[in-house]
Amino acid sequence: MRKLFGTDGVRGTANTHPMTADLALRLGAAVGRYFRRDAKGVHRVVIGKDTRLSGYMFESALTAGLTSTGMNVLLLGPVPTPAVGLMTRSMRADLGVMISASHNPAEDNGIKFFGPDGFKLSDQAEEEIEALLEAGVHPAQAHNIGRARRVDDARFRYGERVKSSLPRALRLDGLKVVIDCANGAAHRAAPEILWELGAEVIPVGVAPDGLNINLGCGSTHPEAAAERVVAHGADVGITLDGDADRVILVDEAGSVADGDQLMALLAERWNADGMLSGGALVATVMSNLGLERHLAAQGIGLERTAVGDRYVVERMREGGFNLGGEQSGHIVMSDFATTGDGLMAGLHFLAEMVRSGKPASELARRFEPVPQLLRNVRFAEGQAPLELAIVKTAIRDAEAALIGKGRLLIRKSGTEPLIRVMAECEDEALLEASVGSVVDAVEQAVGVETPVA
Incomplete structure (x- = not known):
């Protein structure tokens, strides 16, 4: 089981375990050794980052760790995550690294890795890297230390x-x-x-x-x-x-439209044009039940995965699908990119506006969502509220109340110390009651008075 990696790399508050410069250096050495196992030829890694202040620190620490094992480092500077997947593959690198905590606040940061094919690493690869990290990595001999250089045209x-x-x-x-x-x-x-x-x-x-x-x-x-x-x-x-x-x-x-509405539009258009591989969209368990019903009416399937765009991509690759994503806005178009690309997805929406001559309000409202309620409860390190009897009982009772009327989804966030409680039901009173009862139980279990919005 992975201890360090979550659903999207390693993430946390900067200068607090695990997001410290020391760990980043050792992690860089471990992942460098993992991708230099054959010790032959020239090995290179590309590193991108977002605009967080702590990005400078982690960029330097990772560079030190990677070069210490003989990896040559190409620094892209601030670029979107999908650019790292692209550049890893186009520059024939062994590895890509993105320093970012995505949508989290500025005090957080994260490190996520891409393999030589431009796709995020598998759970198994991350487990092996963690094992190397724990065992300690022997550095390269002095004459084999890697070099680092800047790449000035990455964003272009x-x-x-x-x-x-x-x-x-x-x-x-x-x-x-x-x-x-x-x-x-x-x-x-x-x-x-x-x-x-x-x-x-x-x-x-x-x-x-x-x-x-x-x-x-x-x-x-x-x-x-x-x-x-x-x-x-x-x-x-x-x-x-x-x-x-x-x-x-x-x-x-x-008016705001989430990723489910955009995925519905793209799936419809691609299906009509004969571009939708496998005749289905891949989305996570968080996507609205209304999306599933809408696609079914269009003769389009919906494949559901665990939360996390990496799991969406894994299912797409396994099943030969080329469109997937998350309600939160990760849209993966694997004909063009190896991971979610917000700008690319937005441009495809604009292209449909141009093609159809229709306003955004019409294109961005493909279906009527089933009422959905999501509430989060924060817990402290070391707590495991989902394992406690009071929480298990509340979940069981809420699931029983929703049978035939909706669905309940309880999960631990892979990027933050949160328990996410989500339900869908057309009976809004039942929806509120079901989510509220589980949230109350989790709050009692962790000693929190109010949930996180």
């Missing part, structure tokens, strides 16, 4: 790849687009790409200072973009998170 290479996913003749002339980059990794690339395609661009969240990533902006706070859309009479708003691997849309009236 990424931009060309994103644009190439669209029809060559497509232009966005006449569209007024609000783009909220969350003061994160896409703060330069996203506005540039939209402008190059002909859109009138209204940028938001493009002044990172190391401490303001995701702060009151981006996909976790789409109200900032919604205000700009209405104020400027824009056609649409595209909101990204800190590392730009997820997207939430805002229509011309300021």
Whole structure:
């Protein structure tokens, strides 16, 4: 079992275990040794990061650890997570590293790894890296220490790849687009790409200072973009998170559409064009029941996975599917990218606006969601509330009440110390009661008075 890695790499508060410079150095050495097992030829790794202040520290520590085992390091600077997957593969690297805590606040950071194929590492690979970390890594001999150099054009290479996913003749002339980059990794690339395609661009969240990533902006706070859309009479708003691997849309009236609505639109369009491999969309257990019903009515299947875009991608690769994602806005189009790409998904939405001539409000409301309620309860390190009898009883009772009427999903977050309690039911009183009873039980178990919003 993995102890260090969660659902999306290693993550936590900077300068607090496990996100310390010391551990990053040792982790870099362990993963470097893992990918240099044959000790032959030239080995290289690409490292990207978002705009967090602690990114400098982790970039330096990882570089030290990796070069100590003989890996040559190519530093991309601030780039979206999907750019790391792309560059790992295109630069024939053994390994890609992204330093980011995605949508988390600035004091957090994370480290996630990509294999030479540009896809995130498997659970098994992460377990083996953890074993190397625990055992200790012997450094390379002095004459075999790796080198490090900067790559200055990473974001331009990424931009060309994103644009190439669209029809060559497509232009966005006449569209007024609000783009909220969350003061994160896409703060330069996203506005540039939209402008190059002909859109009138209204940028938001493009002044990172190391401490303001995701702060009151981006996909976790789409109200900032919604205000700009209405104020400027824009056609649409595209909101990204800190590392730009997820997207939430805002229509011309300021209404917000989540990843489920965008996946529904793309699945419909691709299915109609004969582009939807396997005749199905891959999504997680968090996706709304309304999405499943809507797709079924269109003759499109829905494959569900555990939460985490890595599990979506694994199922896509296993089953030969080319479209998947999460309600939170990770949209994976494997014909063009190896992981979720918020900007690319947003551009495909704009392409459909151009093709159809329809407003964002019509395209972003594909189905009526079944009422869904999600509440989070934070717990302390060492606690295991889901194992306690009071919580198990509450879950069992709530599940029994929802039989034939809805569904209940309880899970431990893979990126934060939270228990997530989610239910769907068209009877909103039953929905509130079911979620409330489980939340109350978890709060009693962990000694928390109020849940996290």
